[in-house]
Amino acid sequence: MSDVSVVGAGPNGLAAAVIMARAGLTVRVFETGSTVGGGSRTKELLEPGHLHDICSAVHPMALASPFFRSFELQKRIDLVVPEISYASPLDGGRAALAYRDLDRTVAGLGRDGAAYRRLMEPLVKRSEAVTELLMGSLLSVPRDPIALAGFGLAALDQGTPLWNRRFVEDAAPALLSGVAAHPVGRMPSLPSAGGGLMLGTLAHSVGWPLPVGGSQAIAEAMADDLRAHGGTISTGHRITSLDEVADSRAVILDVSPSVLLELGGDRLPPRYARALERFRYGNAACKVDFILSGPVPWTNPEMAHTGTAHLAGTRAELAAAEDDVASGRHPRRPYVLLSQPSGFDPTRAPAGRHILWSYCHVPAGSTVDMTEAVTAQIERFAPGFRDVIVRSQVTTAADLAQYNANYVGGDFGGGAVTLAQMLIRPVLSPKPWRTRVPGVYLSSASTPPGPGVHGMGGLHSARLALKDVFGLPVPSLAP
Known part of the structure; x- marks a missing residue:
């Protein structure tokens, strides 16, 4: 009792x-x-001494959630906060980089830097209020109506077919759509825009921590x-x-x-x-874990300094991949969400080795092994990636559903x-x-x-x- x-x-x-x-x-x-x-x-999924996260790997809420702030999680465990929260590589060795420093991010986005600042800076300045707003029921009365209004306008800007109206190049849209694709669904949409803007706000305020171990x-x-x-x-x-x-x-x-x-x-x-x-319940994920003999050989060397990467190419390519999933198809070039924790936390793999965490979106209940599609998408932006793979293991959407009864159809x-x-x-x-x-x-x-x-x-x-x-x-x- x-x-x-x-x-x-x-x-x-x-x-x-x-x-x-x-x-x-x-x-x-x-x-x-x-x-x-x-x-x-x-x-340890594959070999002793190699520590793989089974589901979540990077934790934007670890320093921002009202619960974890009250719990003072940062005093209880070691957290590493990469200088670059996330990145979206593009063909030709280019990459859009979301630094914790908003000014540095803006400087790297070329002609779209000012437009990106106008979108994100009001949210970053009210980061705590935005987080509090989104951490409860949307039917409750907000304590900060200004934060609500600002966030709502930004979500409308990025959650409708007019989402490209403020941009003239491809880097800033790729950066925004990469983070907005964390929720599985067609894009653009208000839910994906809202999720992406919240995560982007945290990227430029508290950062995206990785827990040591x-x-x-x-x-x-x-x-x-x-x-x-x-x-x-x-x-x-x-x-x-x-x-x-x-x-x-x-x-x-x-x-x-x-x-x-x-x-x-x-x-x-x-x-x-x-x-x-x-x-x-929504569509699902197919997860692929890797052990590598060295770091990912990114064409753009700055990619080595990010904890999280969103691999899809341009905004249009990402939207097409998510539309495939929503239509019950497995994309040939999927949206791949990737984390490289051992570059920041040496406890995760023996000396000379690295682990890599990745998944792509797939239709609910899928039994398809997406290892080759994920590998090819990484190789696209990191030629020679296949040469550093020691071992890999796939967890299909059906496997995820078997692993956890809450993941219906693999919906994590x-x-x-x-x-x-x-x-x-x-x-x-x-x-x-x-x-x-x-x-x-x-x-x-x-x-x-x-x-x-x-x-x-x-x-x-x-x-x-x-x-x-x-x-x-x-x-x-x-x-």
Whole structure:
């Protein structure tokens, strides 16, 4: 018996557990996997001594999320913040580079530098307000209407077919569309523009950190804090029904709506269950991990100094690749999201070796091995890449779905990021974390603010549970 049961030890579940334990409540966490972490696990996939992130690799929210700021994550783990947050290589050895320094970024964008500044500088100057705005339900009343208005205008600028109107060259559009393609979907669109602008704002403010030792360090920091405050974690323990945790006063679920339907069964009110059934999942990813005998031989040497690269070529090429996926096709030249952590963190691979993390977007449920398409896209911008490959391993979309029940069809984002599901996630409510079962709350990426390692689903659900069930405020999270 405990005050609180948390099902799922992903970042959101662990965040909720930490908050409840620090409030003085007894907390137990149940995790199906053998380790905590969910989307922030790290393991030796291919050879001993080579640490690969299983899902997320780079963490723009690690220094910006209101939860992680309160938790003071930067005091608990080592974070490396590359000088270049992300980059989009182009043919001919050119590359668009998003430095943390906005001025330096603008200087590298040629004739479009001034237009890029006009788009991004107002957001960067209000970075904290923009982050707070997007880390809750869009149905709530914003505390900074000016930030909301500025962000909305920028999203309209980049989320409609007029997205090229301010640019005359190809570097700035490639840079913006590369980061906007993180959510899987057709482009241009308002959801992709919103996600890209938020990530771009963080790129020029706090940067995009990489955790030393891998993403698992984030999960372990939360697990350590939970245990230090009396909480327990049971790994390898799958919960199959809410009846199994009925002895707890509050239950917080870091699960998808489809899993909630299975757990809740007849306890879910029919109308609420039908709403969960209507929730839609998006397309997916095919992930390819590499061990390399040396660094990626980029044609543009500045690419070695970025933690993240978006490989697609021009904005038009990227939009065409995403349109293929949305139409159920596997692109010949896919959009490839790539991270090269061992260039910044030598603990990730033995001396003389490197690891490379990459994925491309594919239709939901895909069983297609995209290793060759991903390799060819990297080789396009780094001739000789094939010569430094020691080993590789593919994880198809179907494999991702098997790995984590929350990744329906291989959708690692917990649900399609559409305009409707920005508001209905997973139901239309200013407090969607509160289910229709008393004392039961949902904290996963299928609730606002959506995908990402930020802990905010956990914070929102824990705040409601503390208020509704225990009459307690959110405690201090400082070390």
